[in-house]
Amino acid sequence: MILINIGDELLIGQVINTNAAFIGQQLAAAGYELTDVITIGDDGETIRKTLDSAFAKTDVVLMTGGLGPTKDDITKKVICDYFHRELVIDESTLKWVTELFAARGMELTETNRQQAAVPQGCIVLPNTLGTAPGMWIEQDDKVLVSLPGVPFEMERLIKDEVMPRLHARCNQQGDILYKVLQCTNITESGLSDLLEEYESQLPSELKLAYLPKPGIIRLRLTARGDDPKALATTLDEQFEKLKQLTAEYAFTDEDIEMEEVVGRLLVKAGKKIATAESCTGGYIAHLITSVPGSSRYFEGSLVSYSNDIKRDLLNVREDNLKRRGAVSEPVVSDMALNAMGLFDVDYTIATSGIAGPDGGTPEKPVGTVWVAVATPVRLITHEFRFGSRMGRKQIIERAARAALNMLRIEIEKDLR
Amino acid sequence: MILINIGDELLIGQVINTNAAFIGQQLAAAGYELTDVITIGDDGETIRKTLDSAFAKTDVVLMTGGLGPTKDDITKKVICDYFHRELVIDESTLKWVTELFAARGMELTETNRQQAAVPQGCIVLPNTLGTAPGMWIEQDDKVLVSLPGVPFEMERLIKDEVMPRLHARCNQQGDILYKVLQCTNITESGLSDLLEEYESQLPSELKLAYLPKPGIIRLRLTARGDDPKALATTLDEQFEKLKQLTAEYAFTDEDIEMEEVVGRLLVKAGKKIATAESCTGGYIAHLITSVPGSSRYFEGSLVSYSNDIKRDLLNVREDNLKRRGAVSEPVVSDMALNAMGLFDVDYTIATSGIAGPDGGTPEKPVGTVWVAVATPVRLITHEFRFGSRMGRKQIIERAARAALNMLRIEIEKDLR
Numbered sequence: 001m002i003l004i005n006i007g008d009e010l011l012i013g014q015v016i017n018t019n020a021a022f023i024g025q026q027l028a029a030a031g032y033e034l035t036d037v038i039t040i041g042d043d044g045e046t047i048r049k050t051l052d053s054a055f056a057k058t059d060v061v062l063m064t065g066g067l068g069p070t071k072d073d074i075t076k077k078v079i080c081d082y083f084h085r086e087l088v089i090d091e092s093t094l095k096w097v098t099e100l101f102a103a104r105g106m107e108l109t110e111t112n113r114q115q116a117a118v119p120q121g122c123i124v125l126p127n128t129l130g131t132a133p134g135m136w137i138e139q140d141d142k143v144l145v146s147l148p149g150v151p152f153e154m155e156r157l158i159k160d161e162v163m164p165r166l167h168a169r170c171n172q173q174g175d176i177l178y179k180v181l182q183c184t185n186i187t188e189s190g191l192s193d194l195l196e197e198y199e200s201q202l203p204s205e206l207k208l209a210y211l212p213k214p215g216i217i218r219l220r221l222t223a224r225g226d227d228p229k230a231l232a233t234t235l236d237e238q239f240e241k242l243k244q245l246t247a248e249y250a251f252t253d254e255d256i257e258m259e260e261v262v263g264r265l266l267v268k269a270g271k272k273i274a275t276a277e278s279c280t281g282g283y284i285a286h287l288i289t290s291v292p293g294s295s296r297y298f299e300g301s302l303v304s305y306s307n308d309i310k311r312d313l314l315n316v317r318e319d320n321l322k323r324r325g326a327v328s329e330p331v332v333s334d335m336a337l338n339a340m341g342l343f344d345v346d347y348t349i350a351t352s353g354i355a356g357p358d359g360g361t362p363e364k365p366v367g368t369v370w371v372a373v374a375t376p377v378r379l380i381t382h383e384f385r386f387g388s389r390m391g392r393k394q395i396i397e398r399a400a401r402a403a404l405n406m407l408r409i410e411i412e413k414d415l416r
Numbered sequence: 417m418i419l420i421n422i423g424d425e426l427l428i429g430q431v432i433n434t435n436a437a438f439i440g441q442q443l444a445a446a447g448y449e450l451t452d453v454i455t456i457g458d459d460g461e462t463i464r465k466t467l468d469s470a471f472a473k474t475d476v477v478l479m480t481g482g483l484g485p486t487k488d489d490i491t492k493k494v495i496c497d498y499f500h501r502e503l504v505i506d507e508s509t510l511k512w513v514t515e516l517f518a519a520r521g522m523e524l525t526e527t528n529r530q531q532a533a534v535p536q537g538c539i540v541l542p543n544t545l546g547t548a549p550g551m552w553i554e555q556d557d558k559v560l561v562s563l564p565g566v567p568f569e570m571e572r573l574i575k576d577e578v579m580p581r582l583h584a585r586c587n588q589q590g591d592i593l594y595k596v597l598q599c600t601n602i603t604e605s606g607l608s609d610l611l612e613e614y615e616s617q618l619p620s621e622l623k624l625a626y627l628p629k630p631g632i633i634r635l636r637l638t639a640r641g642d643d644p645k646a647l648a649t650t651l652d653e654q655f656e657k658l659k660q661l662t663a664e665y666a667f668t669d670e671d672i673e674m675e676e677v678v679g680r681l682l683v684k685a686g687k688k689i690a691t692a693e694s695c696t697g698g699y700i701a702h703l704i705t706s707v708p709g710s711s712r713y714f715e716g717s718l719v720s721y722s723n724d725i726k727r728d729l730l731n732v733r734e735d736n737l738k739r740r741g742a743v744s745e746p747v748v749s750d751m752a753l754n755a756m757g758l759f760d761v762d763y764t765i766a767t768s769g770i771a772g773p774d775g776g777t778p779e780k781p782v783g784t785v786w787v788a789v790a791t792p793v794r795l796i797t798h799e800f801r802f803g804s805r806m807g808r809k810q811i812i813e814r815a816a817r818a819a820l821n822m823l824r825i826e827i828e829k830d831l832r
Contacts, residue, residue, distance in 0.1 A: 013440030024429030037455035112605045281705025282698030289697025301719035303701045309716040
């Protein structure tokens with residue numbers, strides 16, 4: 001398969017091509033081979049030539065970008081020319097776009113209407129997050145998939161519309177099964193050392209991949225072969241081995257986020273939670289509330305960014321603030337314990353740290369974060385040192401996920 | 417010019433291709449036109465064919481990656497085959513690599529020694545930050561530049577070694593200048609309609625591009641030509657026109673986030689802020705605190721996710737909650753006004769809405785969000801309807817940026 005990303009903004013480096021990485025991950029996870037990623041500008045002739053050379057090498061070409069309603073977006077016209085088709089209005093898309101504008105109290109202009117125009121005979125992939133639909137065009141045993149370049153619109157279309165259709169089309173290649181195990185509190189190379197022997201004993205039809213993201217390593221075990229039943233058995237066996245070897249670090253064997261793991265545990269335990277955040281600035285509350293249904297277990301958060309708010313609203317002892325500083329064990333302990341009563345909950349998380357780039361000292365360098373987790377019967381504290389060269393957003397993200405992981409371990413203990 | 421990035425890790429999306437963006441920026445800033453960025457795997461035959469098709473289109477090809485000492489790095493061999501040259505040891509590189517290893521107290525193995533091997537007759541570009549040197553090869557009026565894929569090594573080589581040589585070889589083809597204007601509260605197609613006439617009157621050396629992200633459209637006006645002074649004047653003139661036409665929607669003419677715009681205004685005004693968040697769940701606080709130095713103006717946030725917390729900690733009137741529901745104008749008004757006193761600040765933002773996927777009703781469908789902004793002298797409220805099919809994360813993100821934009825407008829009024 002070949003991916004073509006269209007957009008002048010990519011060529012001049014104004015936008016980093018994260019779409020290519022996302023699509024590459026999705027295809028690799030499903031066992032498809034992406035051989036080329038080609039970035040070109042919004043130029044009709046270039047797009048046409050690139051399509052030509054791509055289809056000379058492969059049967060399936062994915063394309064992103066150039067589908068907006070504006071002048072510089074010319075992909076649809078080029079596709080019509082290329083496949084000798086007319087541009088026609090797709091009624092279901094027109095209905096969707098019309099409704100979308102009506103819901104926002106806006107009138108549909110002719111430009112908006114053109115968003116519903118697609119090459120005749122293509123399969124329209126509905127874009128529920130925007131106005132430009134995706135398009136799946138088959139001709140002479142070739143497939144062209146054209147998607148909008150806006151990352152979140154493209155991502156949903158890939159997952160919900162493109163992957164199932166690729167699976168249906170490419171079935172003949174044999175089966176691909178995979179399982180995911182997510183680990184934290186260990187580096188990629190640490191995990192690789194731990195699993196060296198395990199990897200070398202894997203049967204040839206199984207492959208282990210390391211997919212790191214900030215603070216988390218996703219392990220993907222992929223099995224590929226012709227006998228789906230035998231394949232599933234082998235995969236299950238080897239996945240169990242993998243789980244045992246990584247028991248200390250693995251936090252879920254599903255492809256979900258840490259905050260969803262924590263949410264499920266809270267529902268299971270029938271318990272409620274609140275957070276008291278300083279350096280994470282509300283990011284933990286945001287992660288928790290990004291999970292649908294989190295109102296069942298999340299009461300709220302006090303983001304106490306200044307020392308005044310820590311003292312006045314969270315009853316952090318002045319003495320602790322003065323003697324030990326805001327980034328200290330006694331202060332996060334006060335925050336976590338007092339938040340319990342304030343929000344009337346069973347568990348709390350508190351954070352205080354130095355996210356940088358300024359504010360570090362030799363004793364408390366940028367990247368120092370104290371986390372406290374209070375449970376009905378325990379108070380656990382931990383000092384993290386994420387390092388000063390990581391950057392503010394990374395430190396906040398790492399601290400939030402590390403804090404959620406501390407909470408996860410405590411709830412799991414209490415559920416036993 | 418064409419850029420070829422080599423590396424399996426790029427194709428499977430394990431690494432985001434930031435090298436392409438860096439090189440794109442450097443070339444664009446110097447006025448060179450990059451027409452294609454091609455990512456391929458560590459495969460000799462593919463590299464050879466890609467070189468062939470690239471040199472069929474352009475005289476200058478830049479290449480990154482595949483120069484490391486490991487088995488799958490085969491770029492140098494392919495280059496030798498391609499240009500019919502021998503691989504020879506470059507003495508200055510061998511000296512550098514030997515010294516580097518000696519300084520680390522390590523012995524030089526045969527594999528390390530091969531790092532100093534280069535195609536005969538090439539210009540070696542010394543890599544002061546690593547072991548693999550860059551290479552500049554000229555043959556039959558074509559130039560191939562091969563660089564290591566490690567970003568900081570490649571970046572230094574581009575700046576110090578490649579750009580000066582490109583300038584010496586190529587007659588400066590002209591300059592590229594651009595400016596960015598960011599708009600909100602308008603759709604891409606609405607903006608496109610508004611700017612139809614403007615776009616058609618643009619001189620041919622100027623181009624307008626629409627770069628949407630959730631709730632925001634970035635407009636990039638690019639100018640390309642031979643006379644940098646005249647170009648800058650034309651760009652300035654047309655950019656002023658653009659600003660006037662979009663005055664109602666533009667919130668910054670810099671390439672920064674909404675939360676940074678708000679932060680700068682608060683610093684300028686010498687005022688403080690807090691938030692009281694329900695449906696946004698701490699995301700506004702997170703956006704504000706993701707800006708370095710935000711502790712100067714951000715006191716904190718009360719995320720009041722449950723009605724109990726709204727009533728007990730934010731003094732929202734029971735009567736309003738019961739009669740009008742949590743997602744209502746009186747409730748967000750109570751939240752915003754009472755947060756002023758609680759946090760002792762000059763401005764507050766309050767949100768309450770239905771982020772979904774559940775909880776919608778016919779009167780208050782999913783996507784309904786009430787926002788209140790309290791200032792020292794005013795209370796502003798607004799009901800947003802983001803539409804139910806947008807998805808939870810999108811609704812939270814849109815609501816947060818819309819709320820920050822409401823605040824921005826008020827602070828700007830107060831600063832006048």
